[in-house]
Structures are given as structure tokens and as C-alpha cells.
Amino acid sequence: MAMASLGNLYNISSVLSLQGLELPREASIPALLFAMLSYMIIIFCNLVLLITIILNKSLHQPMYLLLLNLPINDLVGSTALLPQMIKELMWDTRTMEFSTCVAQAFFIHVYGVGAVLILSAMAYDRYMAICVPLRYNTVMTHSHIMKLVSVVWIFNFILIAILFYLLLRLPRCKSHMTHLYCDNPSLLQLVCVDTTVNNIYGLLITAITQIIGVGLILFTYLQILFACLRNKRSDTRSKALQTCGAHLIVFLILECLGLFTIISYRLKELSSSSRRFIGVTTLIFPPTLNPIIYGLKTKEIRTSIIKLFRQKVFPF
Template identity: 35%
Template sequence: MVNSTQFSYFILSAYFNSGLLKYLVFMIILLLFVAIGFANFFLIVIICMNRSLHEPMYLFLCSLFVNELYGSAGLFPFLLVQIISDTHTVSASLCFLQIFCLYSYVSVEFCNLALMSYDRYLAICCPLQYNTRMTFNKVAVFTAVIWLYFFLKFLITLSLSIRLPLCGNIINSVYCHNYLVVKLTCPGTRVNKIFGLFAGTIAVLVPLIPILFSYMKILKVCFSGSKETRQKAVSTCTPHLVSLLNFSFGCCFETLHTRFDMTSVPSVLRIILSLYFLIIQPLFNPIMYGLRMSKIRKICKSLVY
């Protein structure tokens, strides 16, 4: 018989004693948090205040930037407290709240990128039908559905995780992670693990299918179209593709890190790569889209000069 209990707190074991270096790390993380907050909020305001940007592509971008702020708020304050603290413990309620924020952020991010790929497919492959097939109302419905769906889905996931009987409370990470919490459960929780696997598969397949479909169609048009069509496709798809690949790389490493033995990788490198998609993506997106999207770039220049 395995003894189980409901722990009131978790221990984050991936932190290590860095002495005075922790103050430098604290300042770096704080500066990143401020930069991410400013860049994303600035672009949200620009899109909302300029009627010329009230088009589907920019509205999806606005949703993406809002999600970056949401995910950053779920990670950075927590990291800052843990870095400066000498005891790396977190209450169970705060841990599950962070899990909800970060997991919903990742899923909404992936679905936002899927909607943006479908939008690019319509703009490139069906330009004459674009305005009728991608209306403002459809954009609002698509955006609301992905936010509500993943919020409800992870509420169900968390309601199952919270009730799990645990045989330990040590999480080998620098932030709370649902899979690592589930790994702490005592034998006999197969239903939760099956649901988690099913929910994770759906969370990946739902956005992956439209992404693959959209880019297969775009590639087909590029290979069979004119030089002008190829240039248009490259200019409009490059920011999205780079953002998608950047996010996918971070997610893939985080999956490997939590599900397989990575002890051969130095601990500092594991920590950096596990935080990669939660830090670089919110910082990278506003820079990439701000520089690559000509309308946004022109408005930014007019504000500066």
C-alpha cells in the first residue's frame, strides 16, 4: 500500500545556489519582462487605435500580442520571486494557477498561429474571395472560440490534477508543470493520464491540421504561380513561419525535457531551453511583426519622427 497525501506546497528543485549572481539574473529577467510588456502593449495600442489596421491579419496579431502579455504575466513575476528567494517552494494553489496560465497560453498561442496561417492561405490562394470568407465577425468568433475552448479545457484538466493523490512534492523544474505534477501521483491514476494524453493530442492536432493544409496550398500556388505571387507569399508568410518554427522548437525541447532523461545536458542549459519558448516568443513576435509588417512599421515611424 503506497502512502499518499495532498501536499500544501511544492518544491522546485531545478534552482541552485548562485550566490550574488542571482541579482544579475534577477535584473536580466526584470528587463526582459519590461521589454516584453512594453513591446506587446505598444503594438496592441497601435492596432486598436488605427482604423487602417482593423483587418483580419492585424486583429489576429492583436490577439497574439494579448496572449503574449497573458503568458508573460503567468511566468515572469513568479520567476522573479523564486530567483531572489532562498527557499524555492510554492503553494499548491499558486502552482496550479501558474499551470493553468502557462498551459492555456501555449494552446492559445498555437491556435492563434493556426488561424493566422489559414488567413494567409485565403489571402494568397483565394484573394478574390478573401473579404467574404474572412469577415470581421468571423475573426471575432474564431478568436473567442479558441480562448474559451482552451480555458474550459484546462479548467477540466486542472480539476482532475488537483484531486490526484500525490506520493511526493518535488518538481524538477523552475516553474510549475502539469506533467511533472502528474508524475508525482501514486499508482492507480490511469484515467487522469489517459485524459491528459488525449487532451494533449487534441491540443496539438487541432491547430496542426490547418497549418499543414494552409502551407501545402500556399506552396502549391507558389510553385505554379508567377514571380509576383511568390514574392507576395514570401513577404507575408515569412514572419508567421519564423514565429511558428521558433515556438515549435521551444515546445519540442520542453516536451523532451519533461518526458525523457536529460541529465546528460548541463542543468543551466536545461533551464535556459525550458524557458526558451516562454521568454523568447513573447519578445520575438512584436519585434518580428513590427519590423516585417509594412503598415505597422510606417505607423511606428510616424510616431517616432
């Protein structure tokens, strides 16, 4: 009898019910317009950055080949979230297939870890270019860049695949999501068995990415700062600081929003609406701001974008 009851406990629906935005009726249309506009801006800005780097041969340098991965990653993260959010706002649907939910969570986590790893690889490139310029062309070859990019993506997918393998081995006993979108912490709340191993591994991923990201960027930027202070040529120093400034701004935005999201899950007194707002901003603001920051702060990209629009979009 007990075994039968246990079996019924885990024999639950494959359709999950989501918390939803819980907006008043008069706020639904502005929220829908904001979500649609945000997604359009993210797609447009990131595609412009991608196309500019791909079509302009002068940008086929290590720094920009690494940068190419950032808009790809941003498109993955925003596409994992915003279409589902737009669908919910448009049709007032608050259900999702469990398999779709897992896929959304998987790519959201791929986006989060990928952003830190890509920015770390870009910091390494800037360190080589500014601190050891005589070895830069020897070390940062196209072959080396391809290996670096491959390591970033393979390492990212392996980390997240293990995370979701540990999740999917556990039986579910709930079908109601207490979060706006699907991620590992919200999916773990559907499990009614011990999740200690999952929690430890999740914290381990966070620790690894933070040690790699913050540690590498802190080390490289201190070295870059010292190298710039030692350099007596003001134009070289200004160019180096300008290039690194865009990278540092992007990294700080990502770190602050990511840190707030992680902390929000551990603060039980934080309201669910505040937690949802923090989670959404992490997946909307960086993908929107990253291409704009690089387009405005990096002269070579800014010039290439203007040239692209003059030749392809407004040829007259």
C-alpha cells in the same frame, strides 16, 4: 490503523517547495537582471504591438485582428512565469502556495495551446487571402473573425480546464517540486496514485494541437506556395511571401521550443538543470521575439509603429 496512516499520508502542507535555479551566488545578480530585462522587453514590445493595432484603424483588418490575440497570449504566458522567477531570484524564496502553483500551471498551459491555435487561425486567414482572394472579403467578415477568435479561446480553456480537473481530483502525497515552475507534468509528480488517465489526456491535448497546428499550417502554406508560384506579378508574390514568412518564423520557433520541452520530460537521462533551461526558454523567447518579428517583417505594422512613436512619444 492502516486507514489512519493513509489519511496522514495525504494530509500534507499546502505550501510547495520548488527546485529553484540552483545558481552559484555570483550568477544570481546577472540572472535577476536578465529575468527583469526579459520581462520588461516582453511587456514593452507586446504592448506596443497591441496599442499599434488598436489605435490604427487601417490595421483593423482580419489578419491584424487575429494577430491582436498573439501578444495577449504572450503576456499571459510570460506573466505566469517571470514575476515568480524574479521573486525567487530577488528574495531567494523557494516556496509557493499550492493554489498559486496550480494557477501558474493553468495559465502556462493556456499560453502553450493558445499560441498554436492562434497561429493556426492566422494561417487560415492567409490561405483565404492568397488562395481564394475573391471570396476573402465575403468570408472573413468581422463577425466571422469574432467567432473564430471566440472558438480559439473557448476551445483552449475547455481543454486546459479538463486537464486540471483530472489533476485536482487526485490526492497529493508530496510537497517538493522537482521543476523550476509549475506545470501539469511537475504537479503530477506530487501524486502517489495511478496517473494513466492524466497522461493519456495530456498526450491527447498534445496530439490535437499538433494535428490542428502542424496539419493546417502545412496544408495552407503548401497551397500558398503554389499560388505564389502561379502568380506572375512579382510585387504581389513578394508581399505574400513576406507576410507569410513572419508567420512561419514565429510558428517554427514555438514548435521547436515546445517540442524540446515535451521531449525533455520523457528523457530520464537529461539533467534537471537542462530540463529547467529548456522550459524557461519556451516561455521567454517566443513572447520576446514574436512582436519584434512581426514589427520588422510586416511593412504595415512597422510603418504604423514608427508613426505612433512620432505622434505620441516624440511629437517634436
